[in-house]
Amino acid sequence: MADKLSAFLVDVAEDPNRLAQFSANAQRELDRAGLTDAQKTAVLTRDSRKVRAALGTWALAANDDVLEVPGPPPPPPPTSPPPRRQPPAKRKPPKKKRPPKRKRPRRPPKRPTRRKRAPSRPSRKKR
């Protein structure tokens, strides 16, 4: 039975004329498709969830990772901070300026840029 509903939905979705006919007179199109009353009612709600339910599925293709958390509050990350700190730590003595550079997106032109921009200001004064 759900096959009939699937076929009806695909027909309507595939063919703009069918979709227009459905929009104009949904009841007639549903009668023609030979759907059950429950299926017709679901389609008439125009609610994806109800249509999905009438299709008989729970509509979830969970195909991405979800981390399992036993209960609130979530544990703090044990692994995330070290990778961030590692590169600067290795090069600490010669590149102390690195951490501020990484903060640039928040405060873009702070220290390095100020100095660079200094020459451009006199040029404005010249005007």
Added chain:
Amino acid sequence: MSGARRGSLVVVGTGISLVGQMTLEALARVKRADAVYFVVTNPATEAWIKRLKPSAVSLEDCYAEGRHRAHTYRDMADRILDAVRAGKQVCAVFYGHPGVFVRPSHDAIRRARREGFRATMLPGVSAEACLFADLGVNPGRAGCQSFEATDFLVFRRRFDPGSALILWQVGVLGEASVRKGMTASPDRLRVLTNVLRRHYPSSHPVTIYEAAQFPFCDPHIKRVRLARLPEQKILPTMTLYVPPRPSRVRDRRALRWLIGEIRGANGATGAKGATGAGAKSAGGAGGANR
């Protein structure tokens, strides 16, 4: 050269709404493939894929209750790769955008390439793309950050509340497996809400969003105050949208710097600051499409 055909893989997406959101290119690839495998969310989409390719095979049987997800995904990728190794032109179909929050698609591509096969992914219409359209969100306006909800909490992701925030998979917050009829647990939603309240006032509006899956259906859009989030019924197919906080502080130094650059670029022809690159970036900043 032997006449043996070398296998290949293309991964495509169905979009969220039935039929209409699959690109013409993806459609052609499904029709042309020797073997089609798919993971979709409802029997109507399955019926449609089978209409396009009667021999298409669902990978749904890789899921089993209580089974570790990593095994499920590895099985999916294994089955796709077996066909590629057998010399077939394989098309794998996933719902939405096939590369957005989909692990087996990326795994299959990586493994196929490692084995020397040609493997590509075509973009599709994701839930986020539907959200932008249905909620009238322009990510270019204040920026937009997207996180998997559990990852957002567990790794204490840093984000800017002055930009839009999109949280995926809130309906399965902290869950390793998915059950029929499940919704986000109120306790876990409370944890999420508490984290968000450090950055937004409790009256801040948030939107629980579910895109329409059939062409004649409307999206579900429910706006509530952040403080009321734990009471909401959030399904696995929903996405949480948190609009940016209105006050955004301008960095006056950056502004002066940019204005200086633009003036330099537009200024006297002899001005040293008016380099080609500067002129280009000034033009870009004034893009009319934002």
